[in-house]
Amino acid sequence: MTPRERVGAVLDVDALLADPGTRIVVCCGSGGVGKTTTAAALGLRAAEQGRRVVVLTIDPARRLAQSMGLVELDNTPREVAGVDLSAGGRLDAMMLDMKRTFDEIVVAHSTPDKAEQILANPFYQALSSSFAGTQEYMAMEKLGQLRAQADRDGSWDLVVVDTPPSRSALDFLDAPARLGSFLDGRFIRLLSAPAKAGGRAYLRAFSAGMTAVTGALTKVIGAQVLKDVQTFVVALDSMFGGFRERADATYKLLQDDGTAFLVVAAPERDALREAAYFVERLARDDMPLAGLVLNRVHDLDPSAPSAERALAAAETLAEQTGNPLTEQLLRLHAERVRVAEREVLITERFTGAHRLVPVRRVRARAQDVHDLPGLREIGADLAG
Incomplete structure (x- = not known):
């Protein structure tokens, strides 16, 4: 086909x-x-x-x-x-x-x-x-x-x-991929590294390189929030993989x-x-x-009158002071037809x-x- x-x-x-x-x-x-x-x-x-x-x-x-x-x-x-x-x-x-x-x-x-x-x-x-x-x-x-x-x-x-x-x-x-990348990303793991450091020498060397970063973060989000993030990520890393x-x-x-x-x-x-x-x-x-x-x-x-015919009939009734209810129904029908025609055109583009x-x-x-x-x-x- x-x-x-x-x-x-x-x-x-x-x-x-x-x-x-x-x-x-x-x-x-x-x-x-x-x-x-x-x-x-x-x-x-x-x-x-x-x-x-x-x-x-x-x-x-x-x-x-x-x-x-x-x-x-x-x-x-x-x-x-x-x-x-x-x-x-x-x-x-x-x-x-x-x-x-x-x-x-x-x-x-x-x-x-x-x-x-x-x-x-x-x-x-x-x-x-x-x-x-x-x-x-x-x-x-x-x-x-x-x-x-x-x-x-x-x-x-x-x-x-x-x-x-x-x-x-x-x-x-x-x-989901964005969240996964965030939680499993290098920056989050970097934040968790001080808490997971195995020795004092490594921690001193690491801290020297992290001082500027953590200092800036502390000013922006606060020391307690940074500590909460670090504690959370360490615990998360040990269980999720x-x-x-x-x-x-x-x-x-x-x-x-x-x-x-x-x-x-x-x-x-x-x-x-x-x-x-x-x-x-x-x-x-x-x-x-x-x-x-x-x-x-x-x-x-397909058997219903077009919008143009319905509007023309409504105008005729209005000029002849005909039935106002029928006139409004014709106008409503014309609007519905136009909505349907617009939907067809939009759908055909797709x-x-x-x-x-x-x-x-x-x-x-x-x-x-x-x-x-x-x-x-x-x-x-x-x-x-």
């Missing part, structure tokens, strides 16, 4: 979900395009078709919990009630708690005394709660844990990931044939521009792209530049989805 023949190729979501080789589905894209709802709908549809699914969301608005009828989600997968299990499937859901995930890693990879020291460290507390890139790194860490548990005890055969709401869709791929290696391991998991990326976008310029960047990045990093989910699309009814990317369109709805029936409707749209 030539690239020209592939233009407008349709994404077969049901085939993707039914394939036992699909072990991880990652929903990615810029913020506000419906990733959370898409992830939940995919998880529900897969479960009701017989897959054992866990959905991992990183959504502070907790919309996934509401949609699935749960009081709340936390760092532990919980079974979703009301799912049709007649096909033998199962649906669990959880929401990432990045600090708790970080704490669990500390406890799992250190002695009780060392863990207590790290957990009480002020620099660690700030890092685990709000440091840039921590959420994205912990999302990857939790994904790795879920996949390892699935391989170990067969709890799930499909993990659906709703990526963090970031300024840029690329943050999900870039931030390098954050960059952990990020690299999860990166390889994302490149595996059992992983499928679904880029989610709205038919808007900025969202599709982000989607284009992500598609190109996935290709460059040799990551398996399944296709694009184009969310909140306004359908064009599909023209990325001819080999299959697309699945999901129609816009009058209100947000907050329950399982609504998620089933979204899932039906995704399946076509």
